Amino acid sequence: MLKTLKKYSEKRLIIYLVVFYTFIALVEFLRGFYFLYSGPQRVTDDLVGLVMVSFMDWALVLIYMCSVSLLTKYLLLKRVAWIKIIPLHIVLSIIQSYLVGFIPPLLLDYSMINANFAFLDKVTHTFLFNVTTNILLYSSMTLIIYAYFYLQQIKDQEIRNKVLENSLIKFKLKTLESQLNPHFLFNTLNSISSLIPNNPDAAQDMVADISFLLRKFLSIDDKNFITVREELEILDYYTNILKQRFQEDLVITKQVEEALLHKQIPRLLIQPIIENSIKHGFSQKNKKLRIHLSIAKNEDSIELSVENNGKKLPKYPIYSNSGIGIINIKERLQALYHGKSDFHFENMASGVRTVITIPYS
Known part of the structure; x- marks a missing residue:
């Protein structure tokens, strides 16, 4: 009763x-x-x-x-x-x-x-x-x-x-990243394979770097957001892998406001942009690629900018809307910010600039 x-x-x-x-x-x-x-x-x-x-x-x-x-x-x-x-x-x-x-x-x-x-x-x-x-x-x-x-x-x-929406967002992000991580891993393993015959020491260093990245991926597996500091730490190991592959033909620089290092941003946001810049930046006319990453506060938003001196975008670019990495970023930003973020490409005087804008808070 x-x-x-x-x-x-x-x-x-x-x-x-x-x-x-x-x-x-x-x-x-x-x-x-x-x-x-x-x-x-x-x-x-x-x-x-x-x-x-x-x-x-x-x-x-x-x-x-x-x-x-x-x-x-x-x-x-x-x-x-x-x-x-x-x-x-x-x-x-x-x-x-x-x-x-x-x-x-x-x-x-x-x-x-x-x-x-x-x-x-x-x-x-x-x-x-x-x-x-x-x-x-x-x-x-x-x-x-x-x-x-x-x-x-x-x-x-x-x-x-709300619970269902959050569950769907998490499921969608997991699905997108399950496509992104194997794609990145596949490219890295190809690079290691090509280095083994001629430069086994460099291949060994790349294996160490990819091992760290995989451990880091596992440690942040249950997070939608990580700090800028953590993202840059992952990026450092990723760029080490790239430098082993491209040597002096690739130069990557960073400029990050120190006050933003503790801010939360979507995890694994920058690496696909760097990868995309390399994929489309190198050409027969441009065999030395410079990439500059900047992260700065712009009013009430955080602006992540990746500039490269590679070939410019065609008038009707195709690659900006294709490719697993870029599509994933767009869909992840939409899932997390519901239209309150921005992601676009633009030509500069010499090269291409990729800009991601997300809310500051």
């Missing part, structure tokens, strides 16, 4: 009902006090009885309506059809009105009711006299009950939607 009450009771709803009906009962008592005890047509001389009637009415109605709230939650959870619920509430409102009608004849003798009337006749008289008001009060309190459960249902649905 206690488990059932705990399952279907709502403390906050009970408080709402108590506050609402306490106000109504107080107004009703003041009205009764004037018309029945102190008005020009006094009906009763028993003030104590009048107070007791009001108190018992207040207690009975609240106990009854709290029971109705339990029943209502049960009906909603069982998904009972409205065609069955509405007649039930009509019957319950009449029963409540009749029960309340028992209270005055028990405690008071009104001059308007013949003292020779039988007790049940007095109850019926009181019931009929107040039935409309009692049914309206029952309806008002029932509306409060249903409004409470309806708003609670909306709130619960919003919470479920």
Whole structure:
């Protein structure tokens, strides 16, 4: 029994009902006090009885309506059809009105009711006299009950939607990064393979660097965001791998505001941009590539910029919208910031600039 009450009771709803009906009962008592005890047509001389009637009415109605709230939650959870619920509430409102009608004849003798009337006749008289008001009060309190459960249902649905949205975002990010990491690993292993015959020491260094990166990837596997400092640490090992492959043909420099080192940014955000710059920056005419990374605060956003002196973008670039790394970045930014970020390419006087803008906070 206690488990059932705990399952279907709502403390906050009970408080709402108590506050609402306490106000109504107080107004009703003041009205009764004037018309029945102190008005020009006094009906009763028993003030104590009048107070007791009001108190018992207040207690009975609240106990009854709290029971109705339990029943209502049960009906909603069982998904009972409205065609069955509405007649039930009509019957319950009449029963409540009749029960309340028992209270005055028990405690008071009104001059308007013949003292020779039988007790049940007095109850019926009181019931009929107040039935409309009692049914309206029952309806008002029932509306409060249903409004409470309806708003609670909306709130619960919003919470479920938020949890589902976060789960979908995490799943989407995992899916995207499951494409990104093997792609990066495949390219690195190809580089190691090409170095083994001619430069085994360099290949060994690359294996050490890729081992660190893989451990780092595992350590941040459950994070959507990491600090700029952590991202740069990963980038250092990645660029070490690149330098083993390209030697003096590749120069990578960085300029990062120190105050931003503790800020959180999406993990593995910069590496695909560097990779994309190398992939499209080298050409027959440009065999020495310089890449410059800058991270700076711009008003209320963080701007990550990667510039290279490679070949410029064609008028209608294709690669900026293709390739696993670039597509992943765009989709990850959309999933994390919902349109509040920016990612674009632009030609410079000598080379190409890639810009990512994300909210500062």
